[in-house]
Amino acid sequence: MKIATFNVNGIKTRLPHLLRWLEREQPDVACLQELKALDETFPAQEIRDAGYHALWKGQRSWNGVAILARGSEPLEIRRTLPGDDADEQSRYLEAAVGGIVVGCLYLPNGNPQPGPKFDYKLAWFERLIAHAESLVASEHPVILCGDYNVVPTDADIYNPRSWLKDALLQPASRECYRRLLAQGWTDAIRHLHPDAPIYTFWDYFRQHWQKDSGLRIDHLLLNRTLAPALRAAGVDRWVRGEEKASDHAPTWVELDLDALRKPRSAARKRS
DNA sequence: ATGGCATATCCTATATGA
Numbered sequence: 001m002k003i004a005t006f007n008v009n010g011i012k013t014r015l016p017h018l019l020r021w022l023e024r025e026q027p028d029v030a031c032l033q034e035l036k037a038l039d040e041t042f043p044a045q046e047i048r049d050a051g052y053h054a055l056w057k058g059q060r061s062w063n064g065v066a067i068l069a070r071g072s073e074p075l076e077i078r079r080t081l082p083g084d085d086a087d088e089q090s091r092y093l094e095a096a097v098g099g100i101v102v103g104c105l106y107l108p109n110g111n112p113q114p115g116p117k118f119d120y121k122l123a124w125f126e127r128l129i130a131h132a133e134s135l136v137a138s139e140h141p142v143i144l145c146g147d148y149n150v151v152p153t154d155a156d157i158y159n160p161r162s163w164l165k166d167a168l169l170q171p172a173s174r175e176c177y178r179r180l181l182a183q184g185w186t187d188a189i190r191h192l193h194p195d196a197p198i199y200t201f202w203d204y205f206r207q208h209w210q211k212d213s214g215l216r217i218d219h220l221l222l223n224r225t226l227a228p229a230l231r232a233a234g235v236d237r238w239v240r241g242e243e244k245a246s247d248h249a250p251t252w253v254e255l256d257l258d259a260l261r262k263p264r265s266a267a268r269k270r271s
Numbered sequence: 272a273t274g275g276c277a278t279a280t281c282c283t284a285t286a287t288g289a
Contacts, residue, residue: 009277009278009288010277010278010279012278012279013277013278013279034278034288036278036279037279060279060280061278061279061280061286061287062278062279062286062287062288109287109288109289110289111287111288111289117287149288149289163289166289167289168289201289203275203276203277203288203289204275204276204277205274205275205276205277206274206275206276215289217289244277246277247276247277247288247289
């Protein structure tokens, strides 16, 4: 099973790119962020025609998340992150797909910092950490994927120098991500590629894509139950090279769900 | 310190992104 996350930066503008990518890479599950569209303008029919069922949570102009599933209906679990009923921003969606709990998230950017937007980022992160605590030890396989808007370490950016004041690299942001991982989550890309420079985002400025001056900010986290199924992880960089591309590239994991059953039967035999 | 580019909307100006 292939699960991917893709910040599309506008579903309306990026629909042709999304459809080409779905057609070529055939992910079983695709988590989308930054729809920048109202619920009623989500292109459900075009996505259905491509073979995908979808859940979405839109918002005018900004944010917006969706979960697409090939050939099966994603079953909605929740459409908000717990902890703040006053939070109106569409940044979280959670569903059951093919026996896996999939959380799709778009963590606040937080710029400029310091300031209210950075405070909101950290508050949102704390809510995510609290909710993730209830998911990490679940007997069900869980994946939390999306645009975390955090560069975890200096190995996850081409050069931190010009980003030192950015919200994505702040020690407070990184500390939240570190605490999240410390609950027991596996950062799939970094686990399988411990030393390689791997990026998922290249901004539109200064020919950063052409120079491969990227950042790793889109992450797929696996809980303890799901981690043994991890087989491969990567970035579909070709999507970033297309005309009028999003500034993010789709990032994915390949899972062998059959592997989750074998240890249990082996344990039974041993006892 | 600023801006470079891109997207969306109450669209030739402004807010947001990262």
